[in-house]
Amino acid sequence: MSTPPVIEVRNVSKHFTRRLDLLKRAARRLGAKVKQRVVRAVDDVTLVVHEGEAVGLVGESGCGKSTLGRIVAGIDTPTTGEVLFRGDRLIPDGGAVARRAALNVQMIFQDPLDSLNPRHRMGRIVGEGASYHRVVEPGDLDQHVDKVLGQVGLDPSMKPRFPHQFSGGQRQRIGIARALAVNPEVIVCDESVASLDVSIQAQIINLFMRLRHDLGLAYLFISHDIGVVRHIADRVVVMYLGRIVEEGPMRALFDDPNHPYTQALLREVPRLDNRRVQFNTIVGEIPSPLDPPSGCHFHPRCPHAMERCRVETPRLREIDTGHRSACHLNDVSPS
Amino acid sequence: MARADDLTLDVRGLETRFLTPKGPISAIRDVSIQVRPGEIVGLVGESGSGKSVTGLSIMGLIDAPGEVVDGEVLLNGEDLRQISARRRRQLRGDRIAMVFQDPMMTLNPVLRIRTQMVEAIRAHDPKVGAKEALRRCRDALAQVGIPAPEERLDAYPHQFSGGMRQRVAIATAMLNGPDLIIADEPTTALDVTIQAQILAEVQTLCRERGTALIWITHDLSVVAGLAERLYVMYGGGIVEEGPVDPVLDHPLHPYTDGLIRSVPWHNEPGRPLNQIPGMIPALDRMPRGCRFHPRCDRADEACRQPVALREGPDNRRVRCLYPLGKV
Amino acid sequence: MSDRAAVPADDAVLAPPPRSPGRELLSALLHDKLAVIGLVIVVVLTVLAFLAPVIAPQDPYDLAQIDFMDSRLPPGSASLAGGTFWLGTDDQGRDLFSAILYGLRTSIEVGITSAVIALVIGASIGLASAYVGGRTDALLMRLVDIQLSFPAILIALILLAILGQGVDKIIIALVVTQWAYYARTVRGSALVERRRAYVDAARCQALPRRRIMFGHILPNCLPPLIVVVTMRVAYAIMLEATLSFLGIGLPVTEPSLGLLISNGYTYLLSGVYWISIFPGIALVLLIVGINLVGDCLRDLLNPRLRR
Numbered sequence: 001m002s003t004p005p006v007i008e009v010r011n012v013s014k015h016f017t018r019r020l021d022l023l024k025r026a027a028r029r030l031g032a033k034v035k036q037r038v039v040r041a042v043d044d045v046t047l048v049v050h051e052g053e054a055v056g057l058v059g060e061s062g063c064g065k066s067t068l069g070r071i072v073a074g075i076d077t078p079t080t081g082e083v084l085f086r087g088d089r090l091i092p093d094g095g096a097v098a099r100r101a102a103l104n105v106q107m108i109f110q111d112p113l114d115s116l117n118p119r120h121r122m123g124r125i126v127g128e129g130a131s132y133h134r135v136v137e138p139g140d141l142d143q144h145v146d147k148v149l150g151q152v153g154l155d156p157s158m159k160p161r162f163p164h165q166f167s168g169g170q171r172q173r174i175g176i177a178r179a180l181a182v183n184p185e186v187i188v189c190d191e192s193v194a195s196l197d198v199s200i201q202a203q204i205i206n207l208f209m210r211l212r213h214d215l216g217l218a219y220l221f222i223s224h225d226i227g228v229v230r231h232i233a234d235r236v237v238v239m240y241l242g243r244i245v246e247e248g249p250m251r252a253l254f255d256d257p258n259h260p261y262t263q264a265l266l267r268e269v270p271r272l273d274n275r276r277v278q279f280n281t282i283v284g285e286i287p288s289p290l291d292p293p294s295g296c297h298f299h300p301r302c303p304h305a306m307e308r309c310r311v312e313t314p315r316l317r318e319i320d321t322g323h324r325s326a327c328h329l330n331d332v333s334p335s
Numbered sequence: 336m337a338r339a340d341d342l343t344l345d346v347r348g349l350e351t352r353f354l355t356p357k358g359p360i361s362a363i364r365d366v367s368i369q370v371r372p373g374e375i376v377g378l379v380g381e382s383g384s385g386k387s388v389t390g391l392s393i394m395g396l397i398d399a400p401g402e403v404v405d406g407e408v409l410l411n412g413e414d415l416r417q418i419s420a421r422r423r424r425q426l427r428g429d430r431i432a433m434v435f436q437d438p439m440m441t442l443n444p445v446l447r448i449r450t451q452m453v454e455a456i457r458a459h460d461p462k463v464g465a466k467e468a469l470r471r472c473r474d475a476l477a478q479v480g481i482p483a484p485e486e487r488l489d490a491y492p493h494q495f496s497g498g499m500r501q502r503v504a505i506a507t508a509m510l511n512g513p514d515l516i517i518a519d520e521p522t523t524a525l526d527v528t529i530q531a532q533i534l535a536e537v538q539t540l541c542r543e544r545g546t547a548l549i550w551i552t553h554d555l556s557v558v559a560g561l562a563e564r565l566y567v568m569y570g571g572g573i574v575e576e577g578p579v580d581p582v583l584d585h586p587l588h589p590y591t592d593g594l595i596r597s598v599p600w601h602n603e604p605g606r607p608l609n610q611i612p613g614m615i616p617a618l619d620r621m622p623r624g625c626r627f628h629p630r631c632d633r634a635d636e637a638c639r640q641p642v643a644l645r646e647g648p649d650n651r652r653v654r655c656l657y658p659l660g661k662v
Numbered sequence: 663m664s665d666r667a668a669v670p671a672d673d674a675v676l677a678p679p680p681r682s683p684g685r686e687l688l689s690a691l692l693h694d695k696l697a698v699i700g701l702v703i704v705v706v707l708t709v710l711a712f713l714a715p716v717i718a719p720q721d722p723y724d725l726a727q728i729d730f731m732d733s734r735l736p737p738g739s740a741s742l743a744g745g746t747f748w749l750g751t752d753d754q755g756r757d758l759f760s761a762i763l764y765g766l767r768t769s770i771e772v773g774i775t776s777a778v779i780a781l782v783i784g785a786s787i788g789l790a791s792a793y794v795g796g797r798t799d800a801l802l803m804r805l806v807d808i809q810l811s812f813p814a815i816l817i818a819l820i821l822l823a824i825l826g827q828g829v830d831k832i833i834i835a836l837v838v839t840q841w842a843y844y845a846r847t848v849r850g851s852a853l854v855e856r857r858r859a860y861v862d863a864a865r866c867q868a869l870p871r872r873r874i875m876f877g878h879i880l881p882n883c884l885p886p887l888i889v890v891v892t893m894r895v896a897y898a899i900m901l902e903a904t905l906s907f908l909g910i911g912l913p914v915t916e917p918s919l920g921l922l923i924s925n926g927y928t929y930l931l932s933g934v935y936w937i938s939i940f941p942g943i944a945l946v947l948l949i950v951g952i953n954l955v956g957d958c959l960r961d962l963l964n965p966r967l968r969r
Contacts, residue, residue, distance in 0.1 A: 060529075061526050075862050075866055106866060107862070109859040116863075118683075167617075169614060178863065197381035197553065197615060199597055201597070206607045206608050206610055227599040227600040231602060268527050270530070270560050273600075275583075285496055285529070
């Protein structure tokens with residue numbers, strides 16, 4: 001990518017600590033071995049989104065993709081590390097610079113209905129941010145909102161309606177209009193089409209792609225649906241239990257997945273052209289993020305696991321131009 | 336298809352209505368489904384298509400304000416709508432069982448798995464001894480891929496992960512060796528790798544036991560790999576049915592066609608997806624005639640009249656005046 | 663293919679006219695018989711109370727209008743001045759009907775004023791507690807717990823003993839005993855609302871905290887709050903009546919319903935029933951009316967009970 005980065009995620013970690021109750025805290029004071037339970041939802045992730053680029057982020061539940069998305073969108077703060085928008089730090093509830101950065105990164109949520117305030121009319125939902133931050137002059141607000149509604153395919157005459165009076169697809173369009181109204185450069189989509197019906201999902205995906213083309217938006221597209229990510233993303237990042245295990249250009253990653261987890265994930269996606277297949281599965285459950293396996297998190301389920309995978313955490317290494325993978329196998333058989 | 340004794344399930348002209356403040360509304364109408372012994376059938380539709388209501392209607396689990404108002408549900412030749420409530424309870428869980436999207440619908444959170452599974456066996460056959468019952472529970476858990484079933488029997492549902500819980504629900508449904516299982520989106524909430532595991536296990540189980548299965552889902556890709564025959568539902572009715580291969584490769588109904596073409600895997604990455612215009616109609620605002628006609632580019636005036644299910648080649652049927660292939 | 667096609671033309675025609683949640687609630691309320699009865703009672707009593715200076719035959723505060731010779735007349739008696747005492751007179755010769763109207767006004771004023779003040783204080787504390795969380799939340803909620811573990815009447819008694827009599831004093835006492843209910847209610851629903859995606863969305867739009875708290879979260883906490891408010895107003899009126907009955911509430915110069923009941927109490931067994939009974943009936947009517955409305959609101963606003 002030749003374009004400059006708009007989003008830089010630098011060594012971001014997010015830990016959730018389950019606070020001990022009074023009894024356990026007292027026991028700990030007295031020297032008992034009560035461990036604080038820490039979930040490393042995101043574990044030292046570094047990631048770049050370039051201008052106008054669509055980056056897909058895939059992984060299964062508990063892999064930290066949603067947490068990372070919320071950090072990039074400025075909703076949550078990382079425990080360590082930082083997120084930069086064009087060099088400015090993104091922090092929630094920060095000063096003027098941080099606020100400008102925050103506005104430039106907008107998020108589209110998974111549940112369209114939950115993401116719209118049930119007591120606000122559609123016009124207010126879409127226009128509030130733009131009006132508060134003076135994105136446009138107060139006199140031009142109505143016109144601005146109408147323009148944005150047109151961009152997402154909503155009829156401006158529906159502005160006085162409440163969210164529950166719209167269909168699922170329309171609600172997601174409202175969420176998109178709200179994001180667009182503050183003129184962002186980056187959109188974080190967290191499972192934004194997952195709750196929609198197939199026929200509506202296609203409409204929204206097309207809308208995302210058209211907006212990207214028309215407005216030059218960059219996307220961080222988070223999804224468990226590999227088919228959707230394959231369709232939208234230029235570059236794909238695969239996460240497993242808080243860590244990036246592989247990233248690379250979409251074609252390279254789909255045609256020649258390097259990490260055994262990526263391979264398994266791609267193999268097991270149900271596809272229309274796989275008829276009456278004998279499902280061939282990787283064994284085991286996704287481990288609890290509370291207690292992830294040592295070394296490479298994937299080793300208990302990996303068919304190629306070696307002794308080294310149990311003790312040493314593999315680092316992300318470049319295996320081809322822009323294609324990086326975190327697997328010890330790449331050391332064993334140098335290609 | 337012959338209306339014969341060799342069918343495990345033969346549903347004819349099923350209609351279920353719901354009473355709403357605006358009057359009665361048909362959630363499904365004229366639904367007919369045939370399932371042969373050991374056959375895996377996919378029932379596909381989007382939200383509001385009536386696929387879940389169909390499953391519940393077959394099971395006789397529709398509660399007020401809903402009511403099955405028409406049609407027959409023949410299970411091994413016995414009409415479930417005509418028999419006594421007692422007989423129906425007897426058959427349910429024994430000859431016919433259901434698996435839900437949320438396994439906690441069938442699992443009691445305060446009872447051990449052992450208690451629930453043994454009860455499921457004894458409810459239908461009180462003569463089974465304690466040891467025998469326990470052995471059957473253990474085998475059932477092992478068959479759905481639960482490691483250390485002996486120990487897991489003593490666990491409570493909340494001690495299982497989502498995937499494991501769904502496995503327990505499937506194992507419980509399988510306990511009495513039913514002839515038919517109706518599974519309503521059982522893997523939708525699960526991750527890809529876990530879904531694949533469960534699909535594999537279900538497939539093997541049905542093949543070994545000769546259990547027939549109706550797999551209800553919104554995801555065509557899942558049934559493509561699992562089912563032998565498909566029923567596609569839209570707006571409360573079946574719009575197309577037939578063996579998986581011809582239906583997916585050469586769909587007859589414009590809706591099926593649009594649905595298949597809008598799946599991202601079937602499109603060149605980065606290009607606009609084929610999309611079906613418009614919205615899914617709400618139940619109380621169903622268009623007259625063919626329910627799909629307002630969203631269909633082949634529709635004309637004639638589509639505003641009721642359209643009958645037409646026979647096509649290869650045991651296929653389609654409810655369309657202008658299908659995409661020869662009928 | 664254009665995305666615009668996704669909006670079918672007929673949709674605008676079929677959609678119900680947008681109504682605000684408040685108006686929808688009101689129309690649902692008017693469909694419930696009991697609620698309408700309650701609403702009518704409350705509205706009629708309130709209107710009568712506030713029109714008291716206009717419709718009351720007598721100003722019970724104006725000693726010039728009161729003749730001691732008229733005391734303890736039974737209902738329907740003629741007054742010396744020529745009018746009729748429809749509900750009789752009390753031991754000082756006041757027309758009971760007029761006294762009840764004025765008493766109602768005082769009761770309603772005190773009840774609503776204290777409820778509104780307690781609501782503002784309690785809701786703000788509850789909202790802040792939920793939104794800020796952590797130690798602040800823990801501290802405030804322990805305070806609420808302590809407050810609620812004492813009987814309201816006890817706190818009011820102690821406060822009034824310290825502060826003395828007076829309308830302002832009793833309002834303070836009522837606010838102190840009531841705010842914790844509002845704080846706890848608002849905190850409970852705000853904690854749920856805070857986790858919803860629309861709050862994340864508002865934060866993502868870099869809206870300031872105060873705007874998110876009061877403009878986004880608070881309106882969604884209103885349903886349970888409205889129910890609590892109606893119930894608490896009724897309770898405040900009752901508490902005030904109790905305190906006045908005990909003689910530590912309002913001064914004799916501003917008779918509320920409680921004081922009127924207490925005035926007739928000594929005569930109750932000597933056949934002069936009306937001095938206590940009629941103010942009592944007025945009080946019961948008011949409380950029942952408010953509670954009928956409150957009950958119905960609770961049913962309407964509880965999504966689980968909704969038909």
